[in-house]
Amino acid sequence: MKFTVVGSGAMGLRYGVLLQEAGNQVDFVDTWEPHVEKMREQGGVYVSRDHQDRELVPVNVYYPEEYKGDPDCYIFFTKQMQLADVLKRCHAFFKPTQYAFTCMNGMGHVEKLLNYFAPEKLIAGTALVATVLNGPGDVDFIGARGAGTMNLANYTEKPDDFTHKLVTELEKAQFNPTLTTNFKGTLMAKVVFNSVVNTLCTMFEMTMGEYAAYKGADDMSRQLINEAYDVCERAGVKMINTRQEELDSVNYVSKVANPLHYPSMYQDMHNYRPTEVDFINGYLVKLGKENDYAARTHAFLTHEVHLAELQKQKELKTNQAKQEA
Numbered sequence: 061m062k063f064t065v066v067g068s069g070a071m072g073l074r075y076g077v078l079l080q081e082a083g084n085q086v087d088f089v090d091t092w093e094p095h096v097e098k099m100r101e102q103g104g105v106y107v108s109r110d111h112q113d114r115e116l117v118p119v120n121v122y123y124p125e126e127y128k129g130d131p132d133c134y135i136f137f138t139k140q141m142q143l144a145d146v147l148k149r150c151h152a153f154f155k156p157t158q159y160a161f162t163c164m165n166g167m168g169h170v171e172k173l174l175n176y177f178a179p180e181k182l183i184a185g186t187a188l189v190a191t192v193l194n195g196p197g198d199v200d201f202i203g204a205r206g207a208g209t210m211n212l213a214n215y216t217e218k219p220d221d222f223t224h225k226l227v228t229e230l231e232k233a234q235f236n237p238t239l240t241t242n243f244k245g246t247l248m249a250k251v252v253f254n255s256v257v258n259t260l261c262t263m264f265e266m267t268m269g270e271y272a273a274y275k276g277a278d279d280m281s282r283q284l285i286n287e288a289y290d291v292c293e294r295a296g297v298k299m300i301n302t303r304q305e306e307l308d309s310v311n312y313v314s315k316v317a318n319p320l321h322y323p324s325m326y327q328d329m330h331n332y333r334p335t336e337v338d339f340i341n342g343y344l345v346k347l348g349k350e351n352d353y354a355a356r357t358h359a360f361l362t363h364e365v366h367l368a369e370l371q372k373q374k375e376l377k378t379n380q381a382k383q384e385a
């Protein structure tokens with residue numbers, strides 16, 4: 061199969077490199093210049109697994125404006141707030157026959173992708189897979205090969221032949237995919253997961269394992285999960301997990317699968333970048349408002365993360381001033 065990864069950061073590289081190793085033809089498109097230039101200069105991307113066995117993997121990488129490929133399927137892995145601009149820069153090479161697949165966190169991407177792809181060409185999912193971009197051209201796949209899991213669903217909720225072929229390729233690449241026929245319920249399960257783990261680990265600068273080991277963690281997780289599920293129920297979303305299963309998933313992924321991982325929101329905060337909180341906790345707040353429900357804890361956390369972002373900007377300016385002095 062031919063894939064083109066659009067947004068070739070941490071997760072884009074993980075999906076692209078593993079699909080390439082499983083025998084697919086994969087191209088990479090990215091807009092972050094230092095990253096693209098570094099990969100070109102070194103002849104590929106350095107890939108480590110759990111900080112070890114660093115090796116150079118050759119990749120074909122392009123800026124949107126120079127890309128001429130004709131893949132069967134695009135894999136979108138930008139941050140939520142980057143997607144609209146990236147789509148604008150890429151749309152000249154999209155064709156009506158091509159599929160769009162994504163496992164981005166949060167909600168907001170679906171509507172944007174539907175501006176460029178027909179509903180029957182859109183497949184979205186979630187990835188319980190942790191990855192870190194150490195810097196330009198250098199990525200770290202966290203967790204043993206084949207340890208993560210993922211879910212995916214067609215926007216139409218009607219899997220076609222292409223969807224089954226995609227699932228086969230994801231299986232070969234050891235992503236452990238589960239195909240569902242519940243689009244919103246599948247995506248919202250990960251929004252709920254991230255609204256607990258990403259947000260709290262970011263606020264308290266801790267790994268997932270440190271959070272889950274706290275004796276009050278289950279109470280905190282339950283409060284956020286209950287509020288999120290109340291929102292989803294009012295919005296008519298049929299969740300794929302029960303509340304208890306969602307809590308079990310938070311604990312399993314945090315305690316067993318990725319205890320040493322700082323979630324991607326932490327990585328953004330730590331590197332002075334804006335976070336995806338508006339598309340995670342903030343999305344739950346918005347969905348609640350649309351359905352006459354005040355998701356107060358998620359609203360409070362969204363504000364807290366924005367306050368922390370402001371503080372980080374202040375810290376960045378102070379550091380820059382010190383360096384210049």
Ligand SMILES: NC(=O)C1=CN([C@@H]2O[C@H](COP(=O)(O)OP(=O)(O)OC[C@H]3O[C@@H](n4cnc5c(N)ncnc54)[C@H](OP(=O)(O)O)[C@@H]3O)[C@@H](O)[C@H]2O)C=CC1
Pocket residue numbers: 068069070071072091092137138139140142163164165166187188189190191192193194195196323324327331333336
């Ligand atoms: N990482 C993970 O473990 C997981 C992430 N996801 C989701 O996947 C999607 C893509 O995220 P992810 O792959 O993590 O994104 P990345 O961390 O790879 O970041 C994407 C963008 O952030 C900027 N950036 C990244 N690293 C640096 C750096 N070291 N210095 C400066 N700028 C940097 C660049 O954009 P710019 O120059 O414009 O700032 C880059 O294009 C998101 O929706 C995320 O939530 C889902 C599951 C797991």
Ligand SMILES: CC(C)(CO)C(=O)C(=O)O
Pocket residue numbers: 165187188189190191254257258313318321322323324325
């Ligand atoms: C926590 C994790 C890795 C999911 O497993 C994730 O979604 C993230 O880091 O953003």
